Amino acid sequence: MSIWDQLPKPFLILAPMEGVTDIIFRQVIAQSGRPDLFFTEFTNVSSYASEKGRANALERLEIAPTDSPIIAQIWGKEPAHFSETCQALASLGFSGVDLNFGCPDKHVNKAGGGAAMIRTPELAVECFKNAKKSTHLPVSVKTRLGWSKPEEFKTWLPTLLNEHSAALTVHLRTKKEMSKVPAHFELIPEIIQLRNEISPETKLIINGDIKNRQHALELHEKYPEIDGFMIGRGVFENPYCFTNHEPTSEELLKLLKMHLNLYEEYVNSCSRNIRDNGSERRSSPRNDGRELGGDENNYSHIPSYEPLKHFFKIYINNFPGAKELRAKLMETHSVSEAREILKNL
Numbered sequence: 001m002s003i004w005d006q007l008p009k010p011f012l013i014l015a016p017m018e019g020v021t022d023i024i025f026r027q028v029i030a031q032s033g034r035p036d037l038f039f040t041e042f043t044n045v046s047s048y049a050s051e052k053g054r055a056n057a058l059e060r061l062e063i064a065p066t067d068s069p070i071i072a073q074i075w076g077k078e079p080a081h082f083s084e085t086c087q088a089l090a091s092l093g094f095s096g097v098d099l100n101f102g103c104p105d106k107h108v109n110k111a112g113g114g115a116a117m118i119r120t121p122e123l124a125v126e127c128f129k130n131a132k133k134s135t136h137l138p139v140s141v142k143t144r145l146g147w148s149k150p151e152e153f154k155t156w157l158p159t160l161l162n163e164h165s166a167a168l169t170v171h172l173r174t175k176k177e178m179s180k181v182p183a184h185f186e187l188i189p190e191i192i193q194l195r196n197e198i199s200p201e202t203k204l205i206i207n208g209d210i211k212n213r214q215h216a217l218e219l220h221e222k223y224p225e226i227d228g229f230m231i232g233r234g235v236f237e238n239p240y241c242f243t244n245h246e247p248t249s250e251e252l253l254k255l256l257k258m259h260l261n262l263y264e265e266y267v268n269s270c271s272r273n274i275r276d277n278g279s280e281r282r283s284s285p286r287n288d289g290r291e292l293g294g295d296e297n298n299y300s301h302i303p304s305y306e307p308l309k310h311f312f313k314i315y316i317n318n319f320p321g322a323k324e325l326r327a328k329l330m331e332t333h334s335v336s337e338a339r340e341i342l343k344n345l
């Protein structure tokens with residue numbers, strides 16, 4: 001049975017977020033208040049298909065045991081590369097594959113991927129068909145209403161629904177709107193109607209400005225035909241947003257310590273792999289690399305400490321002295337320096 005048929009109704013998903021929902025942060029959320037389903041950050045199919053990019057693509061697709069069930073999100077514009085990547089994904093422990101047809105990033109769009117697919121619907125359909133025939137995993141799509149005008153959903157969503165994807169996530173904004181205007185909740189009834197008429201078996205997931213479980217449940221009461229809700233930035237406001245829990249400052253501090261520990265463990269495992277292989281090469285923890293093109297391609301880098309600091313504001317917030325503490329932590333250069341500051345609290 002497909003993962004999409006095993007989820008509760010409504011189900012909640014942690015939105016894929018580049019630079020945020022990596023293997024480390026997903027473990028923090030899995031242990032605080034987990035969603036029903038995780039997505040990876042997006043991975044470029046042409047990277048996977050190239051000798052040079054494959055190791056990096058595989059690193060982005062690393063998953064931890066607590067991630068399951070998890071969907072691999074991919075993007076690109078070459079139909080053949082979608083096939084090649086989807087063939088590999090089945091052996092990596094994923095429950096499904098999601099095609100990103102909504103990313104507004106200018107580099108991604110210039111490369112013809114993400115939201116650029118909205119302007120090349122025939123290519124989008126070809127990529128979808130290739131993905132579908134290359135894997136037994138269910139294939140879903142995440143997209144926006146349109147490129148520049150919200151009304152574009154009236155032709156764009158039917159194009160996708162005609163392919164009967166397992167699930168369709170609609171971020172209720174256009175590419176041009178980025179995240180600058182409120183999500184178009186008023187269009188939900190029409191979107192439900194399109195799904196019901198064209199592909200009733202496709203799970204419909206709504207995304208954009210949904211803050212937490214309570215908010216999702218309220219929307220579900222209003223629109224019971226929505227199958228699931230995807231929450232992105234809500235997790236910054238409350239890492240427990242998939243539950244009804246309002247954490248205390250102590251609980252948030254504990255999560256920060258957990259995040260630091262998980263980061264350190266991950267760095268240590270990367271270092272061990274590099275050392276054991278005698279060079280900066282290693283195999284994926286979930287796979288010996290052979291069916292993915294060989295160990296030769298599994299090059300690893302040690303994730304740097306700097307990006308980790310972006311997470312501090314999630315945990316150090318809303319208590320007297322939080323701002324000053326955060327400022328101190330932002331000046332650290334290592335986990336041990338951060339721990340030293342936290343120890344004195």
Ligand SMILES: Cc1cc2nc3c(=O)[nH]c(=O)nc-3n(C[C@H](O)[C@H](O)[C@H](O)COP(=O)(O)O)c2cc1C
Nearest residue numbers: 015016017018041042100171208209210231232233
């Ligand atoms: C930092 C960041 C990175 C993102 N990366 C991705 C991505 O890799 N794939 C994707 O489909 N959407 C990505 N998104 C979009 C989110 O998945 C989501 O659609 C968007 O944030 C709207 O939902 P929200 O209002 O709940 O945050 C990203 C958003 C943010 C803020």
